[in-house]
Amino acid sequence: MPTDANHRRFKDALYEQFARVGKAVSAPKRLELLDLLCQGPRTVEALAEEAALSVANASQHLQVLRAARLVEAEKKGLYVEYRIGDERVCRFFHTLRGLAEGRIAEVEQVTRAYMTERGAMEPVGGGELLRRVRDGEVTVLDVRPAEEYRAGHIPGALSVPVTELKKRVAELPKNREIVAYCRGPYCVMAIEAVKVLRKRGFRAHRMEEGVVDWRARGWRVAQGEEAAS
Amino acid sequence: MPTDANHRRFKDALYEQFARVGKAVSAPKRLELLDLLCQGPRTVEALAEEAALSVANASQHLQVLRAARLVEAEKKGLYVEYRIGDERVCRFFHTLRGLAEGRIAEVEQVTRAYMTERGAMEPVGGGELLRRVRDGEVTVLDVRPAEEYRAGHIPGALSVPVTELKKRVAELPKNREIVAYCRGPYCVMAIEAVKVLRKRGFRAHRMEEGVVDWRARGWRVAQGEEAAS
DNA sequence: CAAGTACTCAACCATATACTTGAATATCCC
DNA sequence: GGGATATTCAAGTATATGGTTGAGTACTTG
Numbered sequence: 001m002p003t004d005a006n007h008r009r010f011k012d013a014l015y016e017q018f019a020r021v022g023k024a025v026s027a028p029k030r031l032e033l034l035d036l037l038c039q040g041p042r043t044v045e046a047l048a049e050e051a052a053l054s055v056a057n058a059s060q061h062l063q064v065l066r067a068a069r070l071v072e073a074e075k076k077g078l079y080v081e082y083r084i085g086d087e088r089v090c091r092f093f094h095t096l097r098g099l100a101e102g103r104i105a106e107v108e109q110v111t112r113a114y115m116t117e118r119g120a121m122e123p124v125g126g127g128e129l130l131r132r133v134r135d136g137e138v139t140v141l142d143v144r145p146a147e148e149y150r151a152g153h154i155p156g157a158l159s160v161p162v163t164e165l166k167k168r169v170a171e172l173p174k175n176r177e178i179v180a181y182c183r184g185p186y187c188v189m190a191i192e193a194v195k196v197l198r199k200r201g202f203r204a205h206r207m208e209e210g211v212v213d214w215r216a217r218g219w220r221v222a223q224g225e226e227a228a229s
Numbered sequence: 230m231p232t233d234a235n236h237r238r239f240k241d242a243l244y245e246q247f248a249r250v251g252k253a254v255s256a257p258k259r260l261e262l263l264d265l266l267c268q269g270p271r272t273v274e275a276l277a278e279e280a281a282l283s284v285a286n287a288s289q290h291l292q293v294l295r296a297a298r299l300v301e302a303e304k305k306g307l308y309v310e311y312r313i314g315d316e317r318v319c320r321f322f323h324t325l326r327g328l329a330e331g332r333i334a335e336v337e338q339v340t341r342a343y344m345t346e347r348g349a350m351e352p353v354g355g356g357e358l359l360r361r362v363r364d365g366e367v368t369v370l371d372v373r374p375a376e377e378y379r380a381g382h383i384p385g386a387l388s389v390p391v392t393e394l395k396k397r398v399a400e401l402p403k404n405r406e407i408v409a410y411c412r413g414p415y416c417v418m419a420i421e422a423v424k425v426l427r428k429r430g431f432r433a434h435r436m437e438e439g440v441v442d443w444r445a446r447g448w449r450v451a452q453g454e455e456a457a458s
Numbered sequence: 459c460a461a462g463t464a465c466t467c468a469a470c471c472a473t474a475t476a477c478t479t480g481a482a483t484a485t486c487c488c
Numbered sequence: 489g490g491g492a493t494a495t496t497c498a499a500g501t502a503t504a505t506g507g508t509t510g511a512g513t514a515c516t517t518g
Binding site: 043044045055056059060063075077078079080 | 463464465466467
Binding site: 252256258282283285286289290293304306307308 | 479
């Protein structure tokens with residue numbers, strides 16, 4: 001029997017399976033959806049809205065992601081809730097993103113251009129800031145939408161979506177340093193929040209890391225509403 | 230100014246850059262090339278041969294990988310040597326493969342079918358075996374082609390390509406346990422080697438892990454010829 | 459059961475992609 | 489310089505893919 005031909009067939013079959021994952025992350029919009037889903041489960045409509053897609057198109061992309069087993073869908077009454085398949089999927093996405101950041105110069109160019117135009121401050125972050133956040137030395141603000149906070153947040157963080165920040169600024173302690181975070185390094189919500197806070201005299205900083213990075217470090221992630229104050 | 234539209238443009242540009250990496254790993258053959266390159270640098274011809282591609286086609290795939298900055302090319306006289314861009318690229322490939330293994334059932338089906346047909350033995354491996362290999366408690370055999378051994382091998386391993394094994398079996402110590410490794414879990418060279426060795430009365434085992442896994446653990450990888458005995 | 463909502467399906471179009479074939483380029487060796 | 493070799497380029501083809509539009513399905517609510 002032609003064992004060489006068999007070997008070729010096996011390899012082809014194997015890499016074809018691996019490529020299912022590759023194909024799933026080969027479209028920009030699917031990466032955006034995946035990124036969003038790493039922040040928490042969502043309905044098709046919500047995803048379409050946030051990624052600037054038609055609902056039908058979003059649905060199709062989600063089915064591709066589902067076929068590659070990267071995301072899962074669950075029918076909840078009238079809605080279909082999509083969620084990330086498991087923790088490793090987010091890790092994988094982050095690995096891909098990190099690789100692109102490290103090796104594709106255009107990534108930095110594109111972000112730098114946008115961030116400076118937006119007047120983004122130094123993207124404070126890194127180990128020291130993370131440690132202070134973890135040890136509770138600062139007031140931590142989660143400025144993402146409330147559902148994302150509920151799906152998972154840094155323990156001790158207050159949920160103040162950036163859209164409500166101006167209204168609720170009185171709730172914040174004036175004398176303590178504030179660290180705001182959102183979805184990650186490319187998310188502008190925390191940048192916006194810091195701008196607002198500084199204008200009002202707070203000592204505020206932005207943390208680049210998001211919940212996924214937090215979890216990746218093996219630190220605990222809290223779920224649900226914030227504890228009563 | 231329409232800052233919302235700008236934001237959309239930024240996101241689109243950003244995810245498009247990330248997708249360059251995704252697109253690069255969306256074709257089975259490119260994944261195979263990447264896998265081979267993780268074992269060591271090679272010429273276009275050698276890659277085409279091993280991946281069962283025409284030279285022109287291999288060249289085109291390699292250019293796609295290069296455009297995504299995953300591999301690098303260097304002209305060496307008449308040949309062009311392709312190599313992995315950096316360590317992280319191999320890690321990324323391994324992450325992708327691991328994700329596919331963990332989440333796509335077909336991967337296991339396909340391998341199980343082929344492995345049992347080939348009469349593969351239990352895929353011994355895991356922490357304990359790795360430890361014994363690292364601590365030099367067994368004779369370690371690198372059964373890949375000699376160039377791959379030269380590009381990087383487990384310290385202390387002997388280079389005995391599976392193609393030469395039968396001729397050179399006399400060089401091996403009869404009383405010590407032997408552990409053979411090759412490119413990784415889907416590579417059949419070590420399986421073949423173990424089969425040959427056991428038939429000749431050696432106590433031989435296969436290790437699933439390859440050099441990339443070894444390096445990923447932060448252990449030292451040796452390069453060049455083996456030390457004179 | 460009728461109306462409304464959230465999602466999926468089917469058909470369609472434009473473009474992108476994998477692969478082939480044959481020619482062009484670059485380098486080495488004589 | 490001329491011939492041989494390794495790689496890339498260019499053109500062509502069949503198929504796959506991302507996106508649109510409009511109809512279909514499944515569930516909820518009145």
